[in-house]
Amino acid sequence: MKILNIANLYAGIGGNAKEWDRSKCKITAVELDPKIAEVYKKLYPEDTVIVGDAHEYLRKHFREFDFIWASPPCQSHTRLQLCNQHKSSLKYPDMSLYQEILWLQTFFRGKWVIENVKPYYKPLIQPTFVIGRHYFWSSDFIMIPGLLKTKSPKGFTDNNSLKKIKELEEWLGIYLEKPIYYGNNHSPCQVLRNCVHPEIGKYIFEKITGGKS
Numbered sequence: 001m002k003i004l005n006i007a008n009l010y011a012g013i014g015g016n017a018k019e020w021d022r023s024k025c026k027i028t029a030v031e032l033d034p035k036i037a038e039v040y041k042k043l044y045p046e047d048t049v050i051v052g053d054a055h056e057y058l059r060k061h062f063r064e065f066d067f068i069w070a071s072p073p074c075q076s077h078t079r080l081q082l083c084n085q086h087k088s089s090l091k092y093p094d095m096s097l098y099q100e101i102l103w104l105q106t107f108f109r110g111k112w113v114i115e116n117v118k119p120y121y122k123p124l125i126q127p128t129f130v131i132g133r134h135y136f137w138s139s140d141f142i143m144i145p146g147l148l149k150t151k152s153p154k155g156f157t158d159n160n161s162l163k164k165i166k167e168l169e170e171w172l173g174i175y176l177e178k179p180i181y182y183g184n185n186h187s188p189c190q191v192l193r194n195c196v197h198p199e200i201g202k203y204i205f206e207k208i209t210g211g212k213s
């Protein structure tokens, strides 16, 4: 059996990769935030974890992998930006999302997935498939069974309470030893909300890499 060499870019705490079968693959995760990378390493000790810039890592290393998953940050694309329009912190949409899609479409010979939230604008490149609140650009189109539309828990965007953290942990099956904070975000729920649901990550991974369906 061929062991797949996989890059998990913008790894976060690895919701997307939680259920990937480590006996069939060797995973390199790249995450910029050292605190988040440390949690990832504890959750998935078999994976290689690199603390660094995934955008630059992709450009330099894409040829080394059979499958690449990238989850670039969604903050500048999300519809929540519409609520920020009067704030001085309002940001341009980060075009590295589209740079990476074009890069992989054009130069990468392996299988790949780039995931982001549904944006507040018409996507500049049509997604290959859609699941719930996420758009997926990919080397492969896959049919999504209705069952998989793993619904976010009620009050998904509510913040902060310990009860909410517990609820998100239960929903994902990922448990944090202590709250961690994403960037300047004041909510300890954000790292959990950032996750692709493990069942979705598993389904896409198995369909695209030819694992069991």
Ligand SMILES: C[S@@+](CC[C@H](N)C(=O)[O-])C[C@H]1O[C@@H](n2cnc3c(N)ncnc32)[C@H](O)[C@@H]1O
Binding pocket: 009, 010, 011, 012, 013, 014, 015, 016, 017, 030, 031, 032, 033, 036, 052, 053, 054, 055, 071, 072, 073, 074, 182, 194, 195, 196, 197
């Ligand atoms: C949407 S989250 C990833 C979620 C992950 N795919 C999951 O399912 O759990 C994006 C992550 O990218 C990280 N990040 C932001 N900019 C980065 C960069 N330039 N290089 C690597 N990681 C970065 C953030 O710290 C955050 O943890």
